[in-house]
Amino acid sequence: MRFRFARLPMAFALFALVALAALPWLATPYMVDLTTKIMIMAIFALSLELLVGGTGLVSFGHAAYFGVAAYAAALLAPKYDAASLPLLFAIAVLAAGAYALVVGALVLRTRGIYFIMVTLAFAQMAYYIFHDTKVGGGSDGVYLNIKPELTILGWKPFNLDNGLHFYFFTLVLLAAVFVFLTLLLRSRFGCALAGIRVNETRMRAAGFPTYSYKLAAFVLAGMLAGVAGFLFAAKDGFVNPELLSWHQSGAVLLMVILGGAGRLHGAVVGAFALTLLQEAFASEAIFGSFAKHWQLLLGATIILAVALLPEGLTGVADEIRAWRLRRRDAGQSAGATDA
Amino acid sequence: MREVLLRATAISKTFGGLIAVDNVSLELRRGEIHALIGTNGAGKSTLINVLTGELRGANGRVELDGQDISAWPQHRRARAGLGRSYQRTNIFPGFTVFENCRLAAQAGHQRPWSLAQAAGRCAVSGGAAQRALRLAGLEGHEHRLAGIMAHGQQRQLEIAMCLATAPRVLLLDEPLAGMGAEETVRMLELLQGLQADHAILLVEHDMDAVFRVSSQVTVMVDGKVLASAAPEAIRANPAVQQAYLGGAQ
Structure with a gap:
């Protein structure tokens, strides 16, 4: 296999897994909580990477599926009793998938800039449904008072009320989503998506029903965003319409771009980078009173990063390699090398 | 007749x-x-x-x-x-020559649900791709990037991709x-x-x-x-x- 996806640095993934597994023993509870939040965003970014890097579909409304799953979890959980974790999880993910199926069936008839705009429009529609109607408590949102529980024959393997347990539950799901997408992108399905990204006309001429492939990817990405949305609702026990807002769609797209679209680990790196930058710039300990203008610093940093690193943070290694090759070639043709 | x-x-x-x-x-x-x-x-x-x-x-x-x-x-x-080739070369420039053909051949053996098997290990599409490359005279170029090949070779690849779909x-x-x-x-002999x-x-x-x-x-x-x-x-x-x-x- 000679795809960029398949040359995925396994070493990086393993190192990150070990580091994340060891973190709770090395960091403060605040850091553990923050990392849980980042890992949820990493799952969200991975789901979008399937569309942006894997299929070439730039969705600017991906928060809708995240938010629909979060609302489904909060609204459908029993009020005074713990919900069944596998059941609520499945319902949330399927709700996100169902909305992605409806939206995808329509928006995939457009392409390019129109696709971006129409995905945004459908996300805004979902946003205003939750914001302006009583379905989900309006702009105040709703609470998920009691965390869902997993009970196997009366035995509870973990308790999501415990921050540490929640951390590892999220880490396991992040690893599972990562492995799933790695396999998917290497499979025939993933290679067909890559072909569609590069040259959809040729794929159709070869005999691929490209619309169905794109729809399958769109629904799958919606469901994976739903995994992240479910975790978000379960973690803080509170959801509001901002989860579906275009800010959220923009943030997750930024994570994919900042980390480097076209590489799965880019989405994870992007989620960490964007959230940590935001934390650092908003920290009064570092920036004093200027910290309240953190958005200004974050914006400037992102503009710089995108201008200087068009391939994203994880593309730096590739760019250095390409630069070295060019320099070597230039040196050889100028007769400047010793050999 | x-x-x-x-x-x-x-x-x-x-x-x-x-x-x-x-x-x-x-x-x-x-x-x-x-x-x-x-x-x-x-x-x-x-x-x-x-x-x-x-x-x-x-x-x-x-x-x-x-x-x-x-x-x-x-x-x-x-x-x-029904197979076709294009007047203007219409390939996957960032993929290798082999992958261009293999992907075309995969159309006849799509199985998108089989996620456990890497596409590169798919013997059906790999074999069809290899045969098409041999027919089109591109043997030995399998691992080159399609986009950087000479124009004439890209035209050969265009035909190979058409043949790969059988x-x-x-x-x-x-x-x-x-x-x-x-x-x-060579192309006329092939035809x-x-x-x-x-x-x-x-x-x-x-x-x-x-x-x-x-x-x-x-x-x-x-x-x-x-x-x-x-x-x-x-x-x-x-x-x-x-x-x-x-x-x-």
Whole structure:
């Protein structure tokens, strides 16, 4: 296999897994909580990477599926009793998938800039449904008072009320989503998506029903965003319409771009980078009173990063390699090398 | 009479007020190379796009093996055995030569649900790709990036990708364009070799090549069929000479 996806640095993934597994023993509870939040965003970014890097579909409304799953979890959980974790999880993910199926069936008839705009429009529609109607408590949102529980024959393997347990539950799901997408992108399905990204006309001429492939990817990405949305609702026990807002769609797209679209680990790196930058710039300990203008610093940093690193943070290694090759070639043709 | 694989009847296609293809009928038989010639803008590529289903909304009827496929989408026609190559090279430039062909071959063995197996390990599509590359004369170039190959080699890859899908009907849109003399000879030999169990439509400007390999020639002018006959008859046809061969022959 000679795809960029398949040359995925396994070493990086393993190192990150070990580091994340060891973190709770090395960091403060605040850091553990923050990392849980980042890992949820990493799952969200991975789901979008399937569309942006894997299929070439730039969705600017991906928060809708995240938010629909979060609302489904909060609204459908029993009020005074713990919900069944596998059941609520499945319902949330399927709700996100169902909305992605409806939206995808329509928006995939457009392409390019129109696709971006129409995905945004459908996300805004979902946003205003939750914001302006009583379905989900309006702009105040709703609470998920009691965390869902997993009970196997009366035995509870973990308790999501415990921050540490929640951390590892999220880490396991992040690893599972990562492995799933790695396999998917290497499979025939993933290679067909890559072909569609590069040259959809040729794929159709070869005999691929490209619309169905794109729809399958769109629904799958919606469901994976739903995994992240479910975790978000379960973690803080509170959801509001901002989860579906275009800010959220923009943030997750930024994570994919900042980390480097076209590489799965880019989405994870992007989620960490964007959230940590935001934390650092908003920290009064570092920036004093200027910290309240953190958005200004974050914006400037992102503009710089995108201008200087068009391939994203994880593309730096590739760019250095390409630069070295060019320099070597230039040196050889100028007769400047010793050999 | 040889077996008709593809029959197009009264095909018309308009773009706004422009009639690109006007009431064209033709039959492609197994064992025959059917050349389609005509000036630029005569509607040859549009006809291919209608036959493959890449362009929708045409009038007329397209039959494959006697079955009406006029309403079928492009991907279904392709899987049923309708293969095409493009006039302008239309490949996956960032993929290797092998992966270009393997991906095309995968169309016949899609199995998108089998996530555990890496696509590169798919023996069916890999084997088909290897055969197509050998036929097209690209053996030894498997691991090169398609986008950085020479133009002539990209034209060979274009044909290899078409062959990789194991089509029975080949619709080739100027396969010789941009090829060197040696590559042209090689390509014509390949077409003659494929002729036995394929029906081939060859759109081509190289008249020497056309008259050498084809058993039937159709001449299009302004979207209409001007004449359709054996090569000798076409060469002798005064209307064709005036409209297309320049009257010099």
